[in-house]
Every structure is written in structure tokens, then in C-alpha cells.
């Protein structure tokens with residue numbers, strides 16, 4: 001059982017990559033953990049290496065039942081101080097040719113699960129005037145790409161949702177913090193799952209999950225709402241952000257029919 005004296009963090013998509021890295025860094029900061037993903041054995045392996053108490057929740061966040069299970073866990077966790085909505089995946093191919101079920105699953109995981117879990121967490125956090133939510137978005141939130149439409153759209157939604165919440169929390173003079181974390185290319189299982197060869201992307205664009213998580217947690221300490229790790233990506237985003245669609249559409253990544 002989690003110690004009542006210790007803060008608790010719930011991380012979705014904790015079975016690999018950025019989520020597992022959040023677990024390691026938050027354990028080092030003294031958090032007990034609730035780790036959520038579909039691959040129970042990966043969660044068990046992670047929990048066995050961590051020096052803190054971890055509860056494991058096997059849930060598919062693309063399903064109503066999976067999300068409801070995690071909402072219930074949040075309702076039963078009075079010491080939840082941090083929610084990390086990190087679970088996610090990419091897709092390739094033109095929208096109308098892509099598998100509709102996987103497109104819908106992406107919206108369910110990135111959008112619906114984030115809405116439901118954040119609502120459950122903020123109800124208690126705002127009442128206690130303490131806590132935070134990190135939504136793991138992407139630099140794709142600032143761009144539009146052929147072959148990647150739902151991914152860019154759902155991540156753009158995450159940024160807008162987070163900025164809106166930050167405004168409401170500030171308006172309510174709440175101490176609860178929210179952050180949209182916007183990584184660029186990060187070495188995790190993400191591109192393996194997608195079938196993309198990392199060699200097709202220049203080496204200087206890759207970052208480690210450790211760097212992403214350190215930057216996020218430093219940003220959370222300072223109350224930063226949009227966190228873009230790495231100066232290269234911050235520069236790209238600074239130029240992209242104010243541009244109208246009529247210009248941004250000419251800066252898109254060219255569509256590739258085959259997986260690189």
C-alpha cells in the first residue's frame with residue numbers, strides 16, 4: 001500500500017519510453033506511483049526496479065472500460081499529486097486510407113482519456129489547492145503534416161486544452177499546475193511500434209527520454225505551461241507558432257507513401 005505521508009503520481013503509458021522514465025524520476029523525487037498501461041509484465045519489471053511503492057493498473061485507454069477503471073483509481077487516491085497523461089502512439093498514411101479503428105483509438109487515447117482522467121484528478125486537486133497534471137503532447141502540435149493528420153490534430157488539442165485549463169486555474173487563483181510537454185524526436189519504442197527506421201532522421205534531432213523528463217519536471221517546478229525540450233525545437237516552434245496556415249502549409253514535411 002502507498003504510504004499516506006508520500007505524494008502519489010499516476011502515469012499512463014508507463015510500460016516504456018517517456019512514461020517509464022517519468023516513473024524513475026518521480027520515484028527519485030519521493031513519489032509513490034500508480035503505473036498504467038496494457039503490458040502488465042513490463043509494468044511489473046519496472047516496479048521491481050523502483051525503490052518506492054507502485055500500484056499497477058492494466059488498462060487499455062482506447063476503451064471506455066479501461067478509462068473508467070483508471071478514473072476509479074484516481075477517485076480512490078486522496079494523495080494524488082501528479083497525473084501524467086503520457087500514453088500515446090503515432091500513425092502513418094493518409095487519413096482516408098488509414099485503419100479507421102486505429103484513428104479512432106488515437107483520439108480516444110490522446111483526447112478522451114486525457115479529458116476523463118484530468119477531470120477526475122482536478123476535482124480533488126483543486127479542492128486541496130495542490131497538485132499538477134502533465135499532458136505529454138508533441139512538437140507535432142505546432143505543425144501540420146500529410147500522413148500524420150490525426151496525430152498533429154490530437155496533440156494540438158492537448159496544447160489548447162492545457163492552456164485553457166491553465167487560464168481557468170489562474171482565474172480561480174488555484175495553486176494547481178498544468179503543463180503540455182512537447183517533445184521532438186525521442187529515443188523510445190514509439191518509432192519501433194510505428195515501423196519507422198530512426199536512421200532516416202538526422203542524429204542531432206534525437207533526444208533521450210531522460211532529457212525530456214528532466215526538462216518537464218524543471219518546467220513544472222517553475223509553473224511553465226508549454227514546455228518544448230531542446231533549443232533546436234524551441235527555435236523551430238518559435239518560428240512556426242505565429243505563422244498563418246497559408247504559410248505553414250508550404251512548410252509541411254513531404255508525404256512519404258512508404259515507411260522510412
Ligand SMILES: NC(=O)c1ccc[n+]([C@@H]2O[C@H](COP(=O)([O-])OP(=O)(O)OC[C@H]3O[C@@H](n4cnc5c(N)ncnc54)[C@H](OP(=O)(O)O)[C@@H]3O)[C@@H](O)[C@H]2O)c1
Pocket residue numbers: 012013014015016017018019036037038039040042059060061062086087088089090109136137138139182183184185186187188189190191193
Ligand atoms: N518518441 C517520440 O519521438 C515522441 C515525440 C513527441 C511526443 N511523444 C509522445 O510521448 C508519449 C509517450 O510515447 P513514447 O515516446 O514513450 O513511446 P512508447 O515507448 O511507445 O510508449 C508509449 C506508451 O503508451 C502506452 N499506450 C499506447 N497505447 C495505449 C493504450 N491504448 N492504452 C494504454 N496505454 C497505451 C504504451 O503501453 P502499452 O503498449 O503497454 O499499453 C507505452 O507505455 C506519447 O504520447 C507520444 O505521442 C513521443
